[in-house]
Structures are given as C-alpha cells and as structure tokens.
Amino acid sequence: MSHFRQSSLHELVTLLWAPSVCLSSGDGQIRAQGLDGFYTNDYRVLSGLEVEVADAVVEPVGCRVQGPASAVFTSRVRLDGDEGADPSVVMHRYRSVGQDGLEERLELVNYGAAPVRATVRARARTDLAPVHVVRGGRQAPHVDPRPVAGGACWAGAVQEVLLTAEPVPARMTSEDADVVLSFTVDLAPEQPAGVTLRAIARNNDPETAQRTFLSVAPRNPPVLPHRTTGAEEPRDPQRRKLLQASVRDLQRMLLADPLEPADSFLAAGSPWYFTLFGRDALWSASLLLPGARRLALGTLRTLQRRQGERHDAVAEEEPGKILHEVRRETLRLNDMVIPPLYFGTIDATMLWVRLLHSTWQAGVDEAEIEALLPSLLAALEWITAHGDSDADGFIEYRSSTRGGLANQGWKDTPDAVRWADGRRVASPLALCEVQGYAYAAATQGATLLDAFGLPGADRWRDWAARLQQRFRATFWIDDATGVYPAIALDADKRPVDGAASNMAHLLGTGLLNAREADLVARRLSRPDLDCGYGLRTLSSTSRAFNPHSYHCGSVWPHDTAIAVLGLAAEGHHAVAHSLAEGVVTAAEEFAFRLPELYAGTSAHDGEPVLAYPNACRPQAWASAGAVAMIDYLESHDSTSAGTESGDRPGLLTAVPEPRHT
Structure with a gap:
C-alpha cells in the first residue's frame, strides 16, 4: 500500500509579499495536495492552479527565482504533430506575488516555421483552509466555485478569492470542485502570445479587521536602511x-x-x-x-x-x-x-x-x-x-x-x-x-x-x-x-x-x-x-x-x-x-x-x-x-577591505552616531 508523502517546505518554491505567499513545485504547478497553494492572511485561498496544453506533453526544463516575490517557470510543449526530437513551442510562467494578490502571466513562444494554434487550460480550486489545518496535514473540504465575468469566485465565512483572466476565457467549465478556464492561443513564428491570470483575496469577516495586518509598499527612505552598494558592499x-x-x-x-x-x-x-x-x-x-x-x-x-x-x-x-x-x-x-x-x-x-x-x-x-x-x-x-x-x-x-x-x-x-x-x-x-x-x-x-x-x-x-x-x-x-x-x-x-x-x-x-x-x-x-x-x-x-x-x-x-x-x-x-x-x-x-x-x-x-x-x-x-x-x-574582519580589524564601518550604521549612553 502506498502512502502520499506531503512535500517539505524546503522542496517548494516560495514567493512572498507579506501577508501573502505562494508555494509550488519547481515546475510551477500548484497541485492541490500537500502544502502547495497561494496563502494570504492565514488562509490558503488557492489550493490548486495547474496549467496544461491540450493534446500536448509539457516538459519542465527550469525555474528561475528572480527575487522574493517573483519567478519564471519554463517548459517545452510537445504538441501533436511535432516532428523531430525537439518541440517547437516553449511556455514561460511568469509568477509574481504582490500587495493585492497573485499574478501569473503565461507566455508561449513558437520557434517553428509555421503558425500553431494551442488550447491552454488553467485548472483552479480552493479549500479556503486555515494555515494551521494545512500545516497539521489535515484535509479541508474543497469549496465550490461560483462563475463570474471572466473567471470564478470562491467564498467562505472569513475569506473569499476572485480568479480572473485576460483575455476572457473562450470556455469555462466546472469539474467536481475545479474550475477550468480554456483559452485558444494563436502562435505566429517567434511571436510570444498568452494569457494572464490574477487571484485577489478579500476578508469577509469585519470582526477580524484589527487582527488582519496590512502589506507594506516599498518606501523612500526604506524602513530597513543599510549599506550594500559601491565600496561598502562586502567583497566576499x-x-x-x-x-x-x-x-x-x-x-x-x-x-x-x-x-x-x-x-x-x-x-x-x-x-x-x-x-x-x-x-x-x-x-x-x-x-x-x-x-x-x-x-x-x-x-x-x-x-x-x-x-x-x-x-x-x-x-x-x-x-x-x-x-x-x-x-x-x-x-x-x-x-x-x-x-x-x-x-x-x-x-x-x-x-x-x-x-x-x-x-x-x-x-x-x-x-x-x-x-x-x-x-x-x-x-x-x-x-x-x-x-x-x-x-x-x-x-x-x-x-x-x-x-x-x-x-x-x-x-x-x-x-x-x-x-x-x-x-x-x-x-x-x-x-x-x-x-x-x-x-x-x-x-x-x-x-x-x-x-x-x-x-x-x-x-x-x-x-x-x-x-x-x-x-x-x-x-x-x-x-x-x-x-x-x-x-x-x-x-x-x-x-x-x-x-x-x-x-x-x-x-x-x-x-x-x-x-x-x-x-x-x-x-x-x-x-x-x-x-x-x-x-x-x-x-x-x-x-x-x-x-x-x-x-x-x-x-x-x-x-x-x-x-x-x-x-x-x-x-x-x-x-x-x-x-x-x-x-x-x-x-x-x-x-x-x-x-x-x-x-x-x-x-x-x-x-x-x-x-x-x-x-x-x-x-x-x-x-x-x-x-x-x-x-x-x-x-x-581585516580581510574584508584590507583594513585593520574594527576600522571599517558596519552595514547598519547609515544613520547619525548614537548620542545616548
């Protein structure tokens, strides 16, 4: 008898902008199992977001994390009719977590000589589970989606999430607790094309407002001043x-x-x-x-x-x-x-x-x-x-x-x-x-x-x-x-x-x-x-x-x-x-x-x-x-800049010297 092994956090790609975080496999798929998901304010607001291409095999080839909040997942797409060893279409999933939610831009590039038409499907679901339920390895029931213009909505007593797409999907269907958004993408040679998905969560419970902490936009001057440029940057x-x-x-x-x-x-x-x-x-x-x-x-x-x-x-x-x-x-x-x-x-x-x-x-x-x-x-x-x-x-x-x-x-x-x-x-x-x-x-x-x-x-x-x-x-x-x-x-x-x-x-x-x-x-x-x-x-x-x-x-x-x-x-x-x-x-x-x-x-x-x-x-x-x-x-460290130990200013001293003792 086989047992499902929940993924460990260190195996997952983590993108964050507090109080939101997205956890996924290295291929970019959020698989509605284990710890995968998009979370905000102590709730998992998307438990699944999988992208597939009809009549094709998607082969992951790499992931590049571009910072705390963004990554690119790249796959080759082997379409029916591809001749030769190498497929002609490549798909990039540009994912970012922002102050107001999750955005995923799907970009397909046709490196072949002839135009290609592809059907791209995005399959999404959620359980709106509190993080302590997910962390404890317990299963929460999935929430049924409600169709809205250009996407779907899931609502619970405390949290709701809206998933929209641009352009509007050619077709939207429900399969069990999943919503499936289908798009027809015409790919001219070497001309990128694709769709953008956005998930925005909202708090439904006014009683928790004072316990719901807010995201912080980058500020000038920053909240965390430091010396990290030019001669002040560590040489090591x-x-x-x-x-x-x-x-x-x-x-x-x-x-x-x-x-x-x-x-x-x-x-x-x-x-x-x-x-x-x-x-x-x-x-x-x-x-x-x-x-x-x-x-x-x-x-x-x-x-x-x-x-x-x-x-x-x-x-x-x-x-x-x-x-x-x-x-x-x-x-x-x-x-x-x-x-x-x-x-x-x-x-x-x-x-x-x-x-x-x-x-x-x-x-x-x-x-x-x-x-x-x-x-x-x-x-x-x-x-x-x-x-x-x-x-x-x-x-x-x-x-x-x-x-x-x-x-x-x-x-x-x-x-x-x-x-x-x-x-x-x-x-x-x-x-x-x-x-x-x-x-x-x-x-x-x-x-x-x-x-x-x-x-x-x-x-x-x-x-x-x-x-x-x-x-x-x-x-x-x-x-x-x-x-x-x-x-x-x-x-x-x-x-x-x-x-x-x-x-x-x-x-x-x-x-x-x-x-x-x-x-x-x-x-x-x-x-x-x-x-x-x-x-x-x-x-x-x-x-x-x-x-x-x-x-x-x-x-x-x-x-x-x-x-x-x-x-x-x-x-x-x-x-x-x-x-x-x-x-x-x-x-x-x-x-x-x-x-x-x-x-x-x-x-x-x-x-x-x-x-x-x-x-x-x-x-x-x-x-x-x-x-x-x-x-x-x-x-x-005298080796850090060729100075005697203690002579070099620290990285956290970009403020006037302390005046109190």
Whole structure:
C-alpha cells in the first residue's frame, strides 16, 4: 500500500509579499495536495492552479527565482504533430506575488516555421483552509466555485478569492470542485502570445479587521536602511549574496499595524507566521539596529498598543505583559488551543524594554521615546509582579494548563528543555537567558527613568544587583569540560545540567562579570556546540542530542547571531568570527535564503549542511541575524577591505552616531 508523502517546505518554491505567499513545485504547478497553494492572511485561498496544453506533453526544463516575490517557470510543449526530437513551442510562467494578490502571466513562444494554434487550460480550486489545518496535514473540504465575468469566485465565512483572466476565457467549465478556464492561443513564428491570470483575496469577516495586518509598499527612505552598494558592499561573494538575499526578503516580510498603518514590523516568517509575534519581531528589530530605527519604533508601538491590561487565564494576559502572537481566529493545532491574542511568553516583555533602550541609544527623537514611557513602567512592574510567580527572585513560567504553550522561552516545543541524561524538565522553569534579559531590562529601564526624570531607577538597579548575586550563587554548574551556566532551574530549583545555546544569550546583558563571560565564550567555542555551521541549540554530549531535531541540536541562525553579538560585546572576537562564518558557509546550501533552522551536522567531521525539512524559509529573525552577522564580520574582519580589524564601518550604521549612553 502506498502512502502520499506531503512535500517539505524546503522542496517548494516560495514567493512572498507579506501577508501573502505562494508555494509550488519547481515546475510551477500548484497541485492541490500537500502544502502547495497561494496563502494570504492565514488562509490558503488557492489550493490548486495547474496549467496544461491540450493534446500536448509539457516538459519542465527550469525555474528561475528572480527575487522574493517573483519567478519564471519554463517548459517545452510537445504538441501533436511535432516532428523531430525537439518541440517547437516553449511556455514561460511568469509568477509574481504582490500587495493585492497573485499574478501569473503565461507566455508561449513558437520557434517553428509555421503558425500553431494551442488550447491552454488553467485548472483552479480552493479549500479556503486555515494555515494551521494545512500545516497539521489535515484535509479541508474543497469549496465550490461560483462563475463570474471572466473567471470564478470562491467564498467562505472569513475569506473569499476572485480568479480572473485576460483575455476572457473562450470556455469555462466546472469539474467536481475545479474550475477550468480554456483559452485558444494563436502562435505566429517567434511571436510570444498568452494569457494572464490574477487571484485577489478579500476578508469577509469585519470582526477580524484589527487582527488582519496590512502589506507594506516599498518606501523612500526604506524602513530597513543599510549599506550594500559601491565600496561598502562586502567583497566576499558569499557574504554579499547572503546580505542581498536577506535584505530583499526582509523588505517583503514587513507588515503594517491596522490600528496605525504608518507603523511597520517584521512578520515572523513564511508560510505559517505572517503575523505579529512579540519575541520574533523584537529580536528582528534589535538585530537590525542602529540602522532600522523606524522599524524599531514601529515594532515597539505596535506591541505597546496591545500590551496586557487585565488578567485573563485563557489568553495568559497580565497587566504590562507584551504578547506572544496575534491570530485572526483561535488556533487549534494538535493539543494546543491558542486564542487570537495570546500572551504565553516569558521573555517578550523584557525584550520590549531592551529594544526601547536600544532605540533610544540609536538616536531617535526623544519625544518618540517619551510617548512610550508609560508602557515602560507597566512592563517593568510586570517583571516582579507576574514574572516572578513564586517570589524566589527569579523569572519563571509554568507550563500552560489551558491548551497554550508548554515551554514559553524561545525554545517553545515540549521537548526543548532537557537534562543531560535526556529527561524532559518539569516546570515551572527559570531559564538562564531570561534572567539575563531581566537584568538588562531592569538596568536599562533604570537608565531611561533617569534620562527622562522619572523616579524609581534605584529600585530597579537594586533589584538587578540582587538578581545577579542569586544567579551567580545558583546557576553555575560543571561537567568534564568545566563550569558553565545551567540551562534553567527546574520546579525544585535544581540547576538543569547539559550545555545548550541558551547561555550565549547571557553575553552582553551585564549579568556576567568578565571572568564568567570568558567561561561562557570558551564553552561555546567547543566543537560540541560550534559545529562549524553555526551554534547548536544543544551540545552533542547530551543524551537528547539529535542534529535533525527542532530544538535539541539543530542550528538556528538567529540564535547564532545573538551569540555572535554577545561575544563581540564581551571582546571574544575569535569565537564570534567562527560562529558567524559558519552560518555564511551554510547559507550557500540554501541559495543564500537562510531558513528558520537547519540540521546541526558537523563540518569538523566532514558532514554536509542538511535542511530541516519543514523549516520556515525565509524567517525574519534568520534574515535579520544574517545581516547582523555580516555587519559584524565586515566591521571586525581585516580581510574584508584590507583594513585593520574594527576600522571599517558596519552595514547598519547609515544613520547619525548614537548620542545616548
């Protein structure tokens, strides 16, 4: 008995302009199976779009991706009556995803000596399925089409889509749930001819309008300023290609707040996360500072408008808390039930405070920061009032009992936190990196309070100092390689052994002294964590290590980028350089469009770079992390421009120098 194998994301051609994305096979066909489809605003609005030529065999010969949003799929068309080995007709499918939908221009070229008449058919269908249904591998019933002038329409309770053609099809028929548009195309020798198909989706549910984020048109000046031209462009071809691909993808992952469309932020990633994720958006904006100040402000304000105000156990909302994610409707995936506004994150609130401080340091107008100070005060209060749920002086979370996330740090899968012997760790958990975020938020928040003449700075500095003492006394453990910070404290306040990438996030927060930072840097430099393609999420010495897992041994580019910047801040440039170059090396395997994660195979042992099959690609913080790492390499690598290390300006400094300290 044969079983259908759902295509993996890394096998598909991805074209995007947030909040829309098109996934197809390399031949251009959208086959109404697996993950194929055109998606927008968390719905698959076309599940099938196949092109065929009557009485002909279509032979795919190539695909050229022309940027984040466009590609050309080329096929030879072997018509009945073709003589010789080579067919005379070639078909190009010029596909583009735009702000308002999907466009596909079918162009046929006759290289023969005689005119040819061809019948081209476009077969379309949809299930209007929510993305979590598609992602979970479940089948949704197909929606029957309704004929309209020049095409067809499919309508559901939340979403509808209109498919039109130019010229008007010669014939339109329905076959089961498919609509088939037929066109007669006369092809004179060497004269291109064809048809254009357009699919435009529309929201039918006004109740979801405030949770439906908007696409962003290219702006001048751009939201993501950077130096990538002329003498400022990286000389190394791998770095240059990775930088260019990452910036192009980031521009297409921007979304605007429907409550204030002037404010932009980065959607988390394609295809499942074209929405607002607090942690992802905050890290992405942070990694692009000081250049992307407008993006940072837009991210801060978009999250501030949705900052927690009340106690809601289902949404895990609390006063002052920054949210985890926004969805148009309740998300049901396996055992999880996530409400449209969900606050199940332990770290986003502290990351919001840190981004506010970094944005102020980058030199934005002080009035912009001052307008956000009430939210700063609320966020700081959340840290001690709700973040420390058992009043032990550490910030911890409990696994959700209402269908939310079991783990609420960035490694949020149920099996992400392990003992060295492979056992899962019971919550409540106090993650090591969260203590670093909290320390930085308290000290940087205090700096902002002083700068703007507000009381309370001493309170937060005192709290941070006590946290630092408690951390030093509690978190440090040792193994055969030496001492290092535990990944977390478990429910019984025992430090969880087993080296993981979490410790890298402590660097640059101020929580560690110079000796402690040296110990972390040395631990990160070992080949069980630095695999040669970046930083593994979990050491290969752990019994739970699996280089092909999601969080237990894979490499996440953003995780490596955070480590690189932290190492650089602490003066450990050799380790930072090794990790960053490892990611640049791995990027070539993915045509320089970095995925969310990839396998933590060992370059030291001669193993190849391997994909994680269903990693999102592109992913905002992976792309932002790539820009940050190349910025670091270009400004600290003497080989990049023949200058001494540190003499060359970075790629993200195309703004006035920071005026704050």
